[in-house]
Amino acid sequence: MERTFITFTEALETIANQVRKFPIVSVPITEAGDCFLAEDLIADRDFPPYDRVAMDGIAINYSSFESGILQLPIQETAAAGSPQKTLINRDDCIEIMTGGILPNNADTVIRYEDLAIENGVANIMIDTVKQKQNIHFKGVDIKQGTVVKSKGERLSSAEINVAAAIGKDYLKVIEMPKAAIISTGDELVDVHEKPLAHQIRRSNVYGIKNTLNEWGVPCDLKHLPDNKIEMEQIIKVLLETYDFLVITGGVSKGKYDFLPDVLTALGVQKHFHKIQQKPGKPFWFGTSDDGKPVFALPGNPVSSFVCLYIYIRHWIRASLGTKASETYVALSEDIQFKPDLTFFTEAKVHSGEDGVLHATPIFGNGSGDFVNLVHTDGFLILPQGKTVFKKGETYPFVYYRNEL
Numbered sequence: 001m002e003r004t005f006i007t008f009t010e011a012l013e014t015i016a017n018q019v020r021k022f023p024i025v026s027v028p029i030t031e032a033g034d035c036f037l038a039e040d041l042i043a044d045r046d047f048p049p050y051d052r053v054a055m056d057g058i059a060i061n062y063s064s065f066e067s068g069i070l071q072l073p074i075q076e077t078a079a080a081g082s083p084q085k086t087l088i089n090r091d092d093c094i095e096i097m098t099g100g101i102l103p104n105n106a107d108t109v110i111r112y113e114d115l116a117i118e119n120g121v122a123n124i125m126i127d128t129v130k131q132k133q134n135i136h137f138k139g140v141d142i143k144q145g146t147v148v149k150s151k152g153e154r155l156s157s158a159e160i161n162v163a164a165a166i167g168k169d170y171l172k173v174i175e176m177p178k179a180a181i182i183s184t185g186d187e188l189v190d191v192h193e194k195p196l197a198h199q200i201r202r203s204n205v206y207g208i209k210n211t212l213n214e215w216g217v218p219c220d221l222k223h224l225p226d227n228k229i230e231m232e233q234i235i236k237v238l239l240e241t242y243d244f245l246v247i248t249g250g251v252s253k254g255k256y257d258f259l260p261d262v263l264t265a266l267g268v269q270k271h272f273h274k275i276q277q278k279p280g281k282p283f284w285f286g287t288s289d290d291g292k293p294v295f296a297l298p299g300n301p302v303s304s305f306v307c308l309y310i311y312i313r314h315w316i317r318a319s320l321g322t323k324a325s326e327t328y329v330a331l332s333e334d335i336q337f338k339p340d341l342t343f344f345t346e347a348k349v350h351s352g353e354d355g356v357l358h359a360t361p362i363f364g365n366g367s368g369d370f371v372n373l374v375h376t377d378g379f380l381i382l383p384q385g386k387t388v389f390k391k392g393e394t395y396p397f398v399y400y401r402n403e404l
Contacts, residue, residue: 005274007384008342011285012314014271018287019319020243023175029163032155034216035173036320041149041159044166046139050084051102055134057115058093058122059106062131070124074117078103093122102135109134152321154216174320177243179212179219181205182235184250184259185226185299204248204297204304211308211400212246215316224250228258236266239288246312249299259296260284268294276384277342279303283311302364305373306344309398310381329359329397335382335389342384346376349397359397377401 006014024038053059060072072093078085080099087094087105094103095117102109108131116123142148148166149159155173163171188202195201205221212219222238224231224247238245250259260273263286270286280303284296295312297304317324329349337343347359359380364372378399382389389395 004272005276006272007276008310008381011272011275011283011311015285015293015311015315016318018271018291018293018315020177020291020293022177022319024172025175026170026172029160029169029171032163032171032173033157033160035155035171036176036216036322037149037151037153037155037159038172038174039151040147041163041166041168043142043144043146043148045144047141047165048136048138051138052136053080053096053098053100053102053109053134054136055109055111056098057096057109057111057134059087059096059103060093060108060110061087061090061105062108062129064091065108065124065129066131072122072124074120074122095122107132107135154322176216176218177316177319179217180222180238180242180245181208181212181219182222182224182238182245182247184224184231184247188223190223204299204301207301207305208246208248208308212312215313217316219246224259226258228262231258231262232265235262239266239268239292239294242292244293244315245295246308247294247296248304250296263294263296275342276340277306277344278337278339279344280306280310281341283307285311302346302373305400306379309379309400310344327357327397327399328394329357329380330394331380331389331391332358332360333391335361336387337382337389338387340384343382344379344398345382346372346379347397348375349377357397359395373400 027035058072058074064072069091072091074095075088075092076085077095078097078100080097082100084101085094085103087103090105094106096103096109108129110124110129111134114124114126116125148162183202183205187198187200191201191206193201202223209219209221222234224234247259250257264270267289268286270284273284274281275283279300280298282298286294288294293315297307335345345361346364347361349357349359352358361380362372362376378397378401381396381398
């Protein structure tokens with residue numbers, strides 16, 4: 001259903017209703033970093049899988065120390081990776097290395113630093129020894145059959161370590177959709193070209209591409225001229241080739257803003273056009289006849305940045321089935337905003353001595369001032385229906401220097 005000038009919440013709900021099911025692929029563990037899991041990682045054994053020695057030293061039966069024996073003959077030496085040994089005489093010890101399996105009949109490990117070893121005898125040089133010290137006991141970290149990491153979550157180096165430990169040489173992951181990022185307008189020239197007095201370089205698309213790449217989304221850059229027939233021909237091919245389109249500019253009411261008409265002619269269903277927000281009001285969202293999303297962002301750089309981080313990320317997360325973790329910050333000063341709109345304002349954040357994140361708004365020169373983005377960390381989401389936002393009040397904050 002098409003809607004015009006909807007609220008921020010309505011826009012999020014509409015986009016979430018157009019999720020796509022991404023394909024699942026199997027990739028080698030060496031290529032799985034930063035991918036999203038399509039299967040649970042389940043422990044195939046206890047971790048650690050045996051009573052693991054946590055210090056280089058000697059393994060003893062605690063009762064010998066408890067009875068006052070401080071000089072223990074070394075029965076033998078056990079290296080990490082060797083089969084389990086058995087302490088035969090409780091008043092002896094076994095010299096053992098970190099990572100080794102605790103010998104049978106031993107229940108305590110004393111580190112080398114607390115010993116003096118001479119002529120095959122370990123002399124205990126400390127007065128206090130705790131029973132079961134320096135042992136990483138079997139299953140204390142996680143039990144066999146436990147889900148270590150759930151599907152839908154992103155793989156960092158920590159999860160790759162776990163995957164290797166449970167024998168997953170291949171992992172089922174979600175294949176991320178491929179996007180075309182499309183600039184519009186004859187006033188634009190590419191980054192390597194020298195613009196004339198009436199031209200500017202394409203910049204929005206490079207920032208969008210970098211962000212999508214950080215989120216694991218492969219994408220290509222394209223450009224549309226201000227020619228209705230050519231636009232229709234190009235977009236038709238792109239809709240057939242890519243999983244979703246991100247278009248910047250061409251969705252306002254300018255004489256050469258042909259994009260809404262072109263998309264309609266191509267059978268793209270418009271779900272909404274314009275959101276009650278600042279910046280980024282003229283945002284167009286629709287889906288093709290086979291369900292591929294088309295995000296037509298405002299041309300102004302800050303507006304497109306806001307819409308990318310709020311709405312396109314929301315669609316990707318919803319399609320992945322991942323839940324967003326909200327960050328809240330406290331205002332460091334009062335803010336007034338009279339229009340009845342959701343207000344996204346750029347801000348710098350810092351942590352105070354109270355351990356709370358504080359946000360200081362840094363106002364630029366409107367939605368075309370993309371240079372101001374360099375001096376900020378993200379933007380505050382100040383809700384509609386309120387005009388005064390007081391120092392110390394907390395509001396959602398969206399970083400644009402972090403990952404999906």
